[in-house]
Amino acid sequence: MADPLDIVWSRPLPDGAKPSTVTVSQDAAGRWFVSLLCEDPHVTPLPPTDAAIGIDVGLNHLLTLSTGEKIANPRHERRDRARLAKAQRELSRKAKGDGANRRKARRKVAKIHARIADRRRDLLHKLTTRLVRDNQTLVIEDLTVRNLVKNHTLARAISDASWGEFRSMLEYKAAWYGRQVIAVDRFFPSSRMCSVCGTVQDRMPLSVRTWTCACGAAHDRDVNAAKNLLAAGLAVSVCGAGVRPQRSSPGGQSAVKQKTPRREP
Structure with missing residues (x-):
C-alpha cells in the first residue's frame, strides 16, 4: 500500500489555494483519508435570483418542495439492513478480546456502516447543492431531531433520513454562495393549514395524506405543508423575525401572528 502522504500531492490544489494543515486519518472501516485545510478563493456568492x-x-418522501416536486427517500439503511444484521451476528459470535478474527469481523461491520453513510451523504450533497444554486431563499421547518428520535417507532427511519445533516449542509452552502435559509417555528401548523384560504384544521393524523378544505381546495399533505412553509418564510424575511405560530386557530383566520414592534420612547 502506498504511503498515505503520497496521495496528498498527487492531486493539484485549486488555483490560488494555499494549504496550511494536512491531516491523515484512518476510519473504523480501514480507509485512509487526507484532509487539507486551505482557503479556496473560488468559493464566491452566486448571482442573485x-x-x-x-x-x-418527511419519511415517505425525503423532501417535498413547494413547486410540487417530490424526492424519493432511498432508505439507505433499510437496503443494507439484512447484510448489516448478518455481519453483527458474526461479530457477536467471535471470542471477546483483540483477536484477529474479531478485528476482521468488526471491520466488516464498519465497512457496511461506511457504505450506508457514504451513499446518504452523497445524495444529500447533490440535493443541497442543487437547491442552493437554484434558489435565493430556502425555507425549512425548525425540527428538533433529537426529540423526534425518542419515538421508538420512527427513530430508525428518522435517523436514516438524516434531517439534521441535510439542514447543516443547506446552511453552510447558503452561507458560501450568498443565499438565505429561513427556519420556521416547529409549532407552525404547516400540514393542517389550507394554503389557499388559511383555514386551520383541528386535527390531521399522519395517516391522512390528502385532504379537502371547506373552501373546496384539494391538498396533498406534504405539498401543502411546503407551500405554507414558503409563505411563512417569506413573511419572516419581509417583516423580520417577529412572526410566530398562532396556537388557537378559529376557522378562516391566519395561522401566523406578527408581534407588534415596541415604540421607542
Whole structure:
C-alpha cells in the first residue's frame, strides 16, 4: 500500500489555494483519508435570483418542495439492513478480546456502516447543492431531531433520513454562495393549514395524506405543508423575525401572528 502522504500531492490544489494543515486519518472501516485545510478563493456568492422555495422533510418522501416536486427517500439503511444484521451476528459470535478474527469481523461491520453513510451523504450533497444554486431563499421547518428520535417507532427511519445533516449542509452552502435559509417555528401548523384560504384544521393524523378544505381546495399533505412553509418564510424575511405560530386557530383566520414592534420612547 502506498504511503498515505503520497496521495496528498498527487492531486493539484485549486488555483490560488494555499494549504496550511494536512491531516491523515484512518476510519473504523480501514480507509485512509487526507484532509487539507486551505482557503479556496473560488468559493464566491452566486448571482442573485428571485427564486424561493419551501422544503418539507418527511419519511415517505425525503423532501417535498413547494413547486410540487417530490424526492424519493432511498432508505439507505433499510437496503443494507439484512447484510448489516448478518455481519453483527458474526461479530457477536467471535471470542471477546483483540483477536484477529474479531478485528476482521468488526471491520466488516464498519465497512457496511461506511457504505450506508457514504451513499446518504452523497445524495444529500447533490440535493443541497442543487437547491442552493437554484434558489435565493430556502425555507425549512425548525425540527428538533433529537426529540423526534425518542419515538421508538420512527427513530430508525428518522435517523436514516438524516434531517439534521441535510439542514447543516443547506446552511453552510447558503452561507458560501450568498443565499438565505429561513427556519420556521416547529409549532407552525404547516400540514393542517389550507394554503389557499388559511383555514386551520383541528386535527390531521399522519395517516391522512390528502385532504379537502371547506373552501373546496384539494391538498396533498406534504405539498401543502411546503407551500405554507414558503409563505411563512417569506413573511419572516419581509417583516423580520417577529412572526410566530398562532396556537388557537378559529376557522378562516391566519395561522401566523406578527408581534407588534415596541415604540421607542
